[in-house]
Amino acid sequence: MLTVERLQEYGADTKTGLSRCAGNEALYLRLVGITIQELSSGALGEALEAGDLDKAYFIAHKLKGGVNNMALTPIADPLCELTELLRNKTPGDYNALYAKITAKTNELAAL
């Protein structure tokens, strides 16, 4: 079951995340849950696979917003990197970054 303690052990900056939710733990955990769902939807991976970088950027940017606000640091780092690459359409190893994101998402989902 997702708890603040487990999130903290996972590496999330729960203090900051909670401060953005007016200290409301239940809300914070609910929103983290929703963020996990969005990350797990696979939409970003599909867009990358299809080579639709504009769509991929839009999705990554949205996900980044949620992840950053929830202070899910382990996912935030590769996701920010990927978003910046997509923003500028810089050639790079999108798949490797996406794999990192997926791994960290799965880790989070398993909590």
Next chain:
Amino acid sequence: MNAKNSFSISEERRRILLVEDDYVNQEMLKATLGDVYDIVIAETGEEALEIIQNQHETLSIVLLDLNLPGIQGTDVLSRIKNAPQYSRLPVIVMTSDNEAEVECLKLGAIDFIPKPYPASKVILARILRTIELSEDRETLRLTERDQLTGLYNKEFFYHYAAQFDLYHKEAPTDAIVFDVNHFHTYNDRYGKASGDELLKKIANKALSYLNEVGGIVCRSVADTFMMYCIHTDNYEELLARLSACLDEDSISGNRVRLRMGVYVNADKNVDIERRFDRAKMAADTARDHLNAPIGFFDHSMREAEILEEQLIDGFHTALREKQFVVYYQLKFDVKQDVPVLSSAEALVRWKHPTLGLVSPGVFIPLFEKNGLIQELDNYVWSQVASQIKDWKENLNITLPVSVNVSRINLYDPKLTDKLLNITEMNGLTTKNLLLEITESAYTEKTDQIITTVKNLRKLGFYIEMDDFGCGYSSLSMLIDMPIDALKLDIQFIRSAFKEQKDTRLLEAMIGLAKSFEVPTIAEGVETAEQYAELKAMGCNIIQGYYFSRPLPKEEFEKLIINELKKEEHVC
């Protein structure tokens, strides 16, 4: 126990429009703000604009995410800020893009909230402060502006004019007052709505001028505008610019005109309100001068104004201390070979403690303007009645004396009672006090004045129409007016006898009065020649330096004793 208003705007929950498509963000902000504010959510720019269009009056703030599906956040922002009806709505932009912040502030965003969000309490405090500031600004806008024209109102204008000085210390500035000639007539003829439109057009012309030269403008009252601006040399051009809209507006071909008063290079050491008093004084000199619609302040105006203030301030003390002194001038009946003393005219002088002897030519017009003349008239009547009584008792002389009845007194419903009271108190008959009513008084509210004058005559008062021929004359008045004598205006007599003598009009006037069986009185007669000619023309009564100048009562008494002795001798 604290008193509490039943309604306090500060306790009303404000409404926030949150433009955000991300559910997580929506929920976070709802958790942050939901306890304090009502939150309306729009997930797209289109939805946001629709809500703003329909509900802008009840919204306190817009929180705008920039990254929206459909219309982008920056587009939403510029549409809000470019629509005058919504532009007052404060918009806080929410973005993770540092570069977008500057652009958004330029577009009119009041603030931004970075993403990821700061702590809830930071967001809450920022929004609270923004709403407070924006409401204060709106209150100020409504308070400082004239609702019709959108210009400053007078009080704020003075405040901003002082600020203008701070930033333009070295620049010469002009204080200008302008208004529409006979604006009330325009309103009467074309309706208030047209009048309002006219004022708005003038306001816009003034603003467009000031945008070029620098300065501020307000509508101080009704159709009067005040402008404080960088000095110009060409006031005709300025007036033409301001008046340009009036030509388009001349509905019936009657041109609407502005008049303007300018205090050129206004002295910045003088209080700002005084500077505009001076401009107003200058504007007053331009009233009705269609060919000279611009008046300029000069210091003689200020001196005249100071004198007027001094006279007004000293008026009541002067009454109490009897500084107003009545002088008397003889009037002679000239029908016979030898002139016979018939009556006198009371003329008031002011022995001012610091200004010396002040001429009635200075203070009478002033007191006529501000209504103090009513009290002065009343004072003179009492003084004169008491003097007639005194002569009657001590010198055994009954000499009727004429006094002035100013226009304002003719509208006093107690006039008849006052005059009767004064005569009775002094044991006089109504025949002893002759009443001089200026001709110009008859030109206004004629019916009311005719009734009053008829009543006075019924009671036995003798009415002399004063200043006849001074410019208001309507000959037909002679038919309707109940008068006992017609007193020719002194200027009229002077001009008849000036260097290029032309007495034809004078003669015609006297002839006309004669045909109406109204005796004529000529004042200001100075020479034997004038006396002889007026007598030959058939003038009945003559007054002037030819016989005697106006004298204080002691000297006057000696004079009448002598005159009466002479007359006895003749008899």
